[in-house]
Amino acid sequence: MNAMPGRGALDDPQRPHAIVIGAGIGGLAAAIRLGARGWRVSVVERCEQAGGRAAVFRQDGFTFDAGPTIITAPFLLEELWTLAGRRFADDVTLVPIDPFYRIRFDTGSYIDCSADPAFMRAEIQRLAPGDLAGYERFIALTERIYKIGFEQLGHVPFGRWTDMARILPDLVRLSGHRSVYALAARHVRDERIRAALSFHPLLVGGNPFKVSAIYAMILHLERAHGVHFAMGGTGRIVEGMARLIAGQGGSIRLNTNIDRITIADGAATGVALDDGTRISADIVVSNACTAHTYRHLLRDAPRRRWTDRKLKATRYSMGLFVWYFGTDIKFPEVPHHAIIMGPRYRGLLDDIFEHKTLATDMSIYLHRPTATDPSLAPPGCDGFYALAPVPHLGGDIDWATQAESYRQALERRLAETMLPGLAGHVVTSRIMTPADFESRYASTLGAGFGMEPVLTQSAWFRPHNASEELRNLFLVGAGTHPGAGVPGVLSTARVLDGLVPTIMSSAARREVGQHV
Ligand SMILES: Cc1cc2nc3c(=O)[nH]c(=O)nc-3n(C[C@H](O)[C@H](O)[C@H](O)COP(=O)(O)OP(=O)(O)OC[C@H]3O[C@@H](n4cnc5c(N)ncnc54)[C@H](O)[C@@H]3O)c2cc1C
Numbered sequence: 001m002n003a004m005p006g007r008g009a010l011d012d013p014q015r016p017h018a019i020v021i022g023a024g025i026g027g028l029a030a031a032i033r034l035g036a037r038g039w040r041v042s043v044v045e046r047c048e049q050a051g052g053r054a055a056v057f058r059q060d061g062f063t064f065d066a067g068p069t070i071i072t073a074p075f076l077l078e079e080l081w082t083l084a085g086r087r088f089a090d091d092v093t094l095v096p097i098d099p100f101y102r103i104r105f106d107t108g109s110y111i112d113c114s115a116d117p118a119f120m121r122a123e124i125q126r127l128a129p130g131d132l133a134g135y136e137r138f139i140a141l142t143e144r145i146y147k148i149g150f151e152q153l154g155h156v157p158f159g160r161w162t163d164m165a166r167i168l169p170d171l172v173r174l175s176g177h178r179s180v181y182a183l184a185a186r187h188v189r190d191e192r193i194r195a196a197l198s199f200h201p202l203l204v205g206g207n208p209f210k211v212s213a214i215y216a217m218i219l220h221l222e223r224a225h226g227v228h229f230a231m232g233g234t235g236r237i238v239e240g241m242a243r244l245i246a247g248q249g250g251s252i253r254l255n256t257n258i259d260r261i262t263i264a265d266g267a268a269t270g271v272a273l274d275d276g277t278r279i280s281a282d283i284v285v286s287n288a289c290t291a292h293t294y295r296h297l298l299r300d301a302p303r304r305r306w307t308d309r310k311l312k313a314t315r316y317s318m319g320l321f322v323w324y325f326g327t328d329i330k331f332p333e334v335p336h337h338a339i340i341m342g343p344r345y346r347g348l349l350d351d352i353f354e355h356k357t358l359a360t361d362m363s364i365y366l367h368r369p370t371a372t373d374p375s376l377a378p379p380g381c382d383g384f385y386a387l388a389p390v391p392h393l394g395g396d397i398d399w400a401t402q403a404e405s406y407r408q409a410l411e412r413r414l415a416e417t418m419l420p421g422l423a424g425h426v427v428t429s430r431i432m433t434p435a436d437f438e439s440r441y442a443s444t445l446g447a448g449f450g451m452e453p454v455l456t457q458s459a460w461f462r463p464h465n466a467s468e469e470l471r472n473l474f475l476v477g478a479g480t481h482p483g484a485g486v487p488g489v490l491s492t493a494r495v496l497d498g499l500v501p502t503i504m505s506s507a508a509r510r511e512v513g514q515h516v
Helices: 025-036 074-083 117-127 129-152 161-173 180-187 191-198 200-204 213-225 235-247 290-297 308-313 346-355 399-416 434-441 486-497 506-512
Strands: 017-021 040-044 056-059 062-065 094-096 101-104 110-113 228-230 251-253 258-264 267-273 278-280 283-286 319-327 337-340 364-367 382-390 426-432 473-475
Touching (some): 017 025, 025 074, 025 235, 025 486, 062 319, 074 235, 101 191, 117 129, 117 191, 129 180, 180 213, 200 213, 228 235, 235 251, 258 290, 283 290, 382 399, 399 426
Parallel strands (some): 017 040, 101 337
Antiparallel strands (some): 056 062, 094 228, 319 382, 319 426, 364 382
């Protein structure tokens, strides 16, 4: 069993104890916020490293970020470092990526996306001049949506249904009842531009034809705060967060699976590990998949809202097939982030989200971190990952037998689009399928992003940050409010911050004769 011991976790054993289940970015952010409030924090993680989906795979001289690569809203990270009394820039070097990404359409045409209005006008003019005015109206609308959706609603708990009722007029005014695609389609005619303006919900596990147009706020988030890359990879952010926790006196215990949350009198009292060891705590914060938390970790607890039946009827985000590979040649013309659209947009998404069949065509997000940081691969080499959205495990796909043929199809598609001459140059390779997401992260149905962020599973309808089932149990991470993505899960920890009390030192408690 590995541990990253904190400086003074046991300095003050009187301090109230918080256990965080899972060292994903949401769990780490929660630990830092609790540490800053004076709690004695123990993070317990089943994997061999911290980071959750933001793990790092190292092989054959290549460094692969397993998950998030597009870093937006850096102010949310900076805030954590400030809370811990440090400066983010001292630990992590973020570099802006501009243009943000290239979207290559099936016809071979492409659009580069940037925050620069003049650049974007020229791009739209080049591809679909008739859509310029509609594009500009759409972009202006995304700013209004962001101001409500992100700035006002993203950091408040939706613990009461009246919180939801209060936002309904705004939701309707900002077209929140429409899908992101429908909103884009009301503004522009060219299907390529419609796709370029509407694919963003896929970054948080939603179908652009189903999720609320509120998610168009992601376009403004990118434009207002940039798209960044952490030099050395996203893993550097995770390492920095782990150091903050250690510096606060907290600990992260790895390779340790939590079997259940212990309960007494309707309140969480701690956790039990796989080997039967019990660890008591004043509060438990679960960063594990919310459905896993309720269905497995609270399997014996009576549940009013998140019953097995409700969890079965819940819609989960799509699965992800990720191929990490390194080449012994470089592809200098390939940008850091690229999206390679397939021949079908809506049809492919229907196959993935509704029919749950593995289509022969695919859309791919291609990550080439060595475009920005060549140190992530040996000299003269390029490191990549190619990610294709696929159905979650609710379909009938046997990844044990299908994974290699799907990887080969992915390789062929890359070779015929952005990586000509790829064959024969792959020198290292590794894949993750939805089955791996299930076994590695205990993700229900191997979903890439937890519960699907459709309107009926958002805000008040999503599992609450202060559990509806038990006192002293809190939830952070992709499956709770506001949802998935690095900014989303950092925000779940920010919501938690408003729900837990600040702990005074024992000396201060003695002085005022209080107990927490
Ligand atoms: C391939 C990929 C690419 C992505 N790209 C981006 C991107 O570019 N930008 C972006 O913003 N977002 C991106 N995302 C989304 C983002 O990475 C996730 O939404 C976010 O990292 C999830 O964080 P989380 O806090 O919910 O925790 P998770 O990462 O889900 O971590 C939860 C942790 O809990 C642990 N755990 C579960 N059960 C137990 C248990 N019983 N006992 C102990 N530990 C347990 C798991 O092992 C895991 O480590 C991407 C995701 C993926 C998968």
